[in-house]
Amino acid sequence: MTPFSLxxxxxxxxxxxxxxxxxxxxxxxxxxxxxxxEIQQAWHCRFLGDDGVTILPVYSKVVQRVAVKDQGPWNxxxxxxxxxxxxxxxxxxxxxxxxxxxxxxxxxxxxxxMWDMPLERLEGxxxxxxxxxxxxxxITDIKHLVGLGRFDAEAAEHSGAxxxxxxxxxxxxxxxxRDLCVYYQEFCIPQTSRALEIPxxxxxxxxx
Numbered sequence: 650m651t652p653f654s655l656x657x658x659x660x661x662x663x664x665x666x667x668x669x670x671x672x673x674x675x676x677x678x679x680x681x682x683x684x685x686x687e688i689q690q691a692w693h694c695r696f697l698g699d700d701g702v703t704i705l706p707v708y709s710k711v712v713q714r715v716a717v718k719d720q721g722p723w724n725x726x727x728x729x730x731x732x733x734x735x736x737x738x739x740x741x742x743x744x745x746x747x748x749x750x751x752x753x754x755x756x757x758x759x760x761x762x763m764w765d766m767p768l769e770r771l772e773g774x775x776x777x778x779x780x781x782x783x784x785x786x787x788i789t790d791i792k793h794l795v796g797l798g799r800f801d802a803e804a805a806e807h808s809g810a811x812x813x814x815x816x817x818x819x820x821x822x823x824x825x826x827r828d829l830c831v832y833y834q835e836f837c838i839p840q841t842s843r844a845l846e847i848p849x850x851x852x853x854x855x856x857x
Contacts, residue, residue, distance in 0.1 A: 666745065674809055686773020688741075692791075693821050693836060695846040696743050705744040705843070709751075711768045712738040712807050716757065723754035723833040726822050733757055735764050737771070740807050741836075743843070750804035750837040759831070760784065776832070777823065786825045793847050794820040804837045815840060 651658070662679050665671035673679045688694075691707040698705050717723070717734040727734060735757040741749040753776060757764045762784055763771070781787040798818030805812040817838040823831045838845070 672745065688773055688775050690775060690778065692775075692777055692848065693793075693819065693834065694741050694743060694749055695848065696841070696843040697846055698744075701844070704846070705746075707744075708742040709739045709773055710742075711771050712740060714738075714764070714768060714771075717754065721754075722820075726830045726833045727754065727756060728830065729756055735760070737763065737776075738803075738807070743841075746843070747839050747841055748808040748810070749839070750800070750808040750810075752835045753832060754834065755832040759786075780831060786829075786831055788823045788825060788831060790824045792822045794822075795847075798837065800837055800839075808837065808839070810837075810839050817845070819845075 653661075662671060662673070666673050666679070671679050671681060686708060688707045688709055691704065694707050696705045696707075697703065714735060714737050717731050717736050719731055723734060724731070733756060734754055737753040737755075739751045739753070741751050743749060755763065760780065763776070763779065777788050796818045798816050800808070800810040800812060800814050800816050802812045804810065805814070810816070817836075817840075819836040819838060821832075821834045821836075823834070825831050
């Protein structure tokens with residue numbers, strides 16, 4: 650369809666993908682990438698570059714925000730009934746290489762600003778930073794729990810993974826002070842050769 654050779658077109662697509670302008674999905678094709686906003690000072694999704702030191706850029710897109718209607722492990726930590734908890738789902742893109750699916754749970758009243766804000770204003774936002782600086786709830790402690798899991802249908806649909814495929818299941822439980830659990834967050838991470846760095850301490854107002 651064009652006067653260019655197949656090799657030239659393939660190189661052009663590869664260069665566009667490297668720049669993050671095109672997303673290539675195996676078995677589906679190449680697609681123009683949506684505009685992404687980078688999360689500054691990512692905390693939970695800290696994947697290392699080839700040098701083993703550099704933190705790869707992280708971008709996020711909000712999928713949905715809903716009031717939780719069922720019970721789950723988040724209730725145990727947040728200490729709230731289902732109707733008091735909100736859930737924010739995001740697709741977190743790592744360096745235009747792969748997608749992580751995130752579910753963020755928090756108290757709808759305590760985090761009222763996050764419940765009321767237009768969804769587009771939450772894209773590319775560092776949630777922990779927003780909570781610390783603007784809601785005056787600095788995170789003082791985060792516990793990370795890592796295990797094996799599988800992509801459910803919803804997470805697979807939005808992240809481009811195959812339903813039922815294996816994933817790293819990362820959970821983050823954040824506290825302000827000794828007793829107040831501010832949020833419970835889950836991440837479905839596809840199989841990747843990239844190393845995930847889990848920080849030993851929580852710096853003030855930093856996170857993802």
